[in-house]
Amino acid sequence: MATKPLCYNPPMLASILIAALAAAPGGQIAYTAGLDPDRRQVRVLDLASGESRAVGPGQRDGAPRWSRHGLWLAFETATPGGQGIYLVRGDGSSGGLLPHASPWNESPAWSADGTRIAYSAGSGPGRGIVVVDLDTRIETRWGGAPTEPDPLRPTGMLLPAWLPDGALQRLVEPLGMDKETSAKLLGNSGETKVPAVLAIGIAGPPGTFTTDIHAVTLHGALPFPDSILPSKGRYEEWNVAPSPRGNGIAFESNDGGDRDIFVLGPRGVYDISNHRAADWNPVWSNGGSWLAFESLRGGRRGIYRVHNETDRVMPVAASGSCENWAPSWSPDDSWIAFVSDRSGEPNLYAVNLEDGQTVALAAQPSLAEFAPAWRPSGAGE
Amino acid sequence: MSARGIGLAGFWMLAATTALARDANGLLDRIVTPNSGVPALALDGGNFEAACRDRASLALVSGDIRVVLDCAWRAEGGLQKALCSIPPGTEPGMYALEGGGDVNTRAVFVYRSFPGTYAVAHLTDPHVGSNAHTRPAAAILGDIVAHANASGAAFVAVTGDLTEHGTAEEFKEFIGAMEACDLPSFVTPGTNDRGTAGDRVYEQFFGPPEYAFRFGEDGYLAFDTSRTAPTDDLGPEAGIIERLRRDIKSARWQAGLTYRYTPAMGMRAQLALFVDTPLDFLLFGSLHRENATDEVIIPWGHTLALTGPAALDGGLRYIDVKPGRPFPRATEIVAPVE
Structure with missing residues (x-):
């Protein structure tokens, strides 16, 4: 498959591309718009009509995340005393803030069945993972309660990402958990599919902070052991991303010096992006075969993809003269939407992975656009 | 040359050609960087990068001295960027950067060498x-x-x-x-x-x-x-x-x-x-x-x-x-x- 350099397309080619884009399943992209961070607003772009509709309150709205079937959006937004999670239908027809116990809430993540949202709540050392049941709107703090002083207990839990059903049980052996340890996570309920998220825990006394991936359930939180990384030593992990197909867990680590993308999968743990330039922000394709990620390997921030089985890396949107970031896969994995500042302001673009052609999506080019999230194609929840 | 040596030479005291830099309101005009808050530091015979809204002939100016720069231009991120070569032998000191009627004072500092301490x-x-x-x-x-x-x-x-x-x-x-x-x-x-x-x-x-x-x-x-x-x-x-x-x-x-x-x-x-x-x-x-x-x-x-x-x-x-x-x-x- 040839990958062509990024370029502006002649009008006729652009119209053909846009038609192909609009025909792609899930023909809507949610994103945030606005140069002023305090007024940044979540909007939804309809690819067929080119029309963009505001659906967020426009109060420092964060990156939107679609529910699995593409009916709802969740994102953080500013509140009078902090930041809350805002829930809205993709058509903007109804929405509102979730009720929160803590004034500070961020990084919402949908459960696969769309019935729960996990997020990081609190500030400072008290920041932990909270899960809200969307039927009852009741928040539950996950991670269990500390039973004794533990200097290694995380002082903050960030960036939750749901594990597919049953995936936690499959991690028991690779993570070297004994029966007692696994009981802390799985509880004694005898459930065979304990819901779980992965999150980043910040641990250590001031001056020696470190970050580790933690498995978090209602019952407890346990760090991934250092031994899962290829090298001995203490490294900082970030941005953990379980594959939607359950065939791997991607994460960033500075094991080896520069930041790289690692995958914990059937082959063990391996550095899948492996480059002396920094690589970060792994995003699985919906089919679980590819990971898109950002990298400085081309000299500027660019988007690349790597095949999960062959480790083959291919450029997606990389240029020596502009920054490209924030990849989002189309539902059929044939396109990737992203942000580029090639025109001077950050705007949305999409690249066709078959022919490498790029099309500008900007609904309002004068408005800065960020954080595209391609709507999944699926039945309603 | 030490920083003190440069000071004693009094070269920094050379005034730019115009007291009013930028536009009439003090805002950046055609030349975005370097400017008086983000200056360029370069050796004579070396180069520096300028970011401009439009291409223009660029020159270093200090008192009666005017050094026309050889610039390689490229478009990047909505701006025109120039890699500007400073002719060997250019006198060390503080210069204004001038181009297309715009002037950024205190924008470029030319050195013979940089001190290690x-x-x-x-x-x-x-x-x-x-x-x-x-x-x-x-x-x-x-x-x-x-x-x-x-x-x-x-x-x-x-x-x-x-x-x-x-x-x-x-x-x-x-x-x-x-x-x-x-x-x-x-x-x-x-x-x-x-x-x-x-x-x-x-x-x-x-x-x-x-x-x-x-x-x-x-x-x-x-x-x-x-x-x-x-x-x-x-x-x-x-x-x-x-x-x-x-x-x-x-x-x-x-x-x-x-x-x-x-x-x-x-x-x-x-x-x-x-x-x-x-x-x-x-x-x-x-x-x-x-x-x-x-x-x-x-x-x-x-x-x-x-x-x-x-x-x-x-x-x-x-x-x-x-x-x-x-x-x-x-x-x-x-x-x-x-």
């Missing part, structure tokens, strides 16, 4: 426009600038809260006070400089707040802490910081300039600056006092965080940069405030 005048929180003291903040700043001029320091770092309210009038007054500075002066914005959120007044006077420069063997990276928090991984800043961090990775000392460190700043920026390849030291502001050597400012890695008194209170602090380690001197109060 030098001092940075760390001047922070001048709060121009403040009524905290009887004397106007700009007058206090003027005294501090005079002290820095006489100190033999290599350059001045002004780490935030240049102004009290972030208005165009205050930025213009700040720039006016700094015009007396014979040394290169690098600025970063603070929270007070942001005025009404999103209005980009700072950028209209100094351009993007994220930039890197080298002084001889050493590399410095300026950033705006507040821009890393809400836009972490959302906007371009995190990627720009990653790139700038890489650009100074080979430097002897790798330092940061910003108005403050906070654990709440974006994690992507923290990973790039303090975790994966920690900066050696960070000059910051906001505290309005000298920090204790055992005060844990940055909870990651081993970046030494250094700050000093507010210029608004008449003080500054010099940092000796030399092989071995950067050495902060004691705070000096050099300007009366009443």
Whole structure:
């Protein structure tokens, strides 16, 4: 498959591309718009009509995340005393803030069945993972309660990402958990599919902070052991991303010096992006075969993809003269939407992975656009 | 040539051709960078990069001296960028950059060589426009600038809260006070400089707040802490910081300039600056006092965080940069405030 350099397309080619884009399943992209961070607003772009509709309150709205079937959006937004999670239908027809116990809430993540949202709540050392049941709107703090002083207990839990059903049980052996340890996570309920998220825990006394991936359930939180990384030593992990197909867990680590993308999968743990330039922000394709990620390997921030089985890396949107970031896969994995500042302001673009052609999506080019999230194609929840 | 030697030669005292830089309101016009808050430092026979809104013939100007530059242009990010070659033999000193009818004073400093040991005048929180003291903040700043001029320091770092309210009038007054500075002066914005959120007044006077420069063997990276928090991984800043961090990775000392460190700043920026390849030291502001050597400012890695008194209170602090380690001197109060 040839990958062509990024370029502006002649009008006729652009119209053909846009038609192909609009025909792609899930023909809507949610994103945030606005140069002023305090007024940044979540909007939804309809690819067929080119029309963009505001659906967020426009109060420092964060990156939107679609529910699995593409009916709802969740994102953080500013509140009078902090930041809350805002829930809205993709058509903007109804929405509102979730009720929160803590004034500070961020990084919402949908459960696969769309019935729960996990997020990081609190500030400072008290920041932990909270899960809200969307039927009852009741928040539950996950991670269990500390039973004794533990200097290694995380002082903050960030960036939750749901594990597919049953995936936690499959991690028991690779993570070297004994029966007692696994009981802390799985509880004694005898459930065979304990819901779980992965999150980043910040641990250590001031001056020696470190970050580790933690498995978090209602019952407890346990760090991934250092031994899962290829090298001995203490490294900082970030941005953990379980594959939607359950065939791997991607994460960033500075094991080896520069930041790289690692995958914990059937082959063990391996550095899948492996480059002396920094690589970060792994995003699985919906089919679980590819990971898109950002990298400085081309000299500027660019988007690349790597095949999960062959480790083959291919450029997606990389240029020596502009920054490209924030990849989002189309539902059929044939396109990737992203942000580029090639025109001077950050705007949305999409690249066709078959022919490498790029099309500008900007609904309002004068408005800065960020954080595209391609709507999944699926039945309603 | 040492920084003091340059000062004794009096070359820095050469005035630019025009006292009124930028446009009539003091805003950046055709030439965005370098400017008086983000100058270019280059060897004669070396080069520097200029970012302009339109292409133009560029020249260095100082008094009667006019050096036409050979520029290789390219379009990038909505701007026209020029790699400007300085002819060998160009006299060392401070120059204005002129092009297409626009002039940025104190924009380019030409050197014969860079010293391996030098001092940075760390001047922070001048709060121009403040009524905290009887004397106007700009007058206090003027005294501090005079002290820095006489100190033999290599350059001045002004780490935030240049102004009290972030208005165009205050930025213009700040720039006016700094015009007396014979040394290169690098600025970063603070929270007070942001005025009404999103209005980009700072950028209209100094351009993007994220930039890197080298002084001889050493590399410095300026950033705006507040821009890393809400836009972490959302906007371009995190990627720009990653790139700038890489650009100074080979430097002897790798330092940061910003108005403050906070654990709440974006994690992507923290990973790039303090975790994966920690900066050696960070000059910051906001505290309005000298920090204790055992005060844990940055909870990651081993970046030494250094700050000093507010210029608004008449003080500054010099940092000796030399092989071995950067050495902060004691705070000096050099300007009366009443």
